[in-house]
Amino acid sequence: MGSVVEGIFWNEYKLVDIDSEGTEKYHCKHCNTTYVKNVTRFQNHLENYMNYQKIQYTKQ
Numbered sequence: 001m002g003s004v005v006e007g008i009f010w011n012e013y014k015l016v017d018i019d020s021e022g023t024e025k026y027h028c029k030h031c032n033t034t035y036v037k038n039v040t041r042f043q044n045h046l047e048n049y050m051n052y053q054k055i056q057y058t059k060q
């Protein structure tokens, strides 16, 4: 995709665990939740978060 999201993506998610099958688990800073790696889902999640931030910012 090459969007801005990709650039900051891995700053927002932190690798916390890899299980015996090699499944990577990432912790999301924003909702304090650990997810199995799914880049598409992570990007959507982060885009939603950024849109939310933008709305908050515009309101001020």
Ligand SMILES: [Zn+2]
Binding pocket: 028, 029, 030, 031, 032, 045
């Ligand atoms: Zn999150």
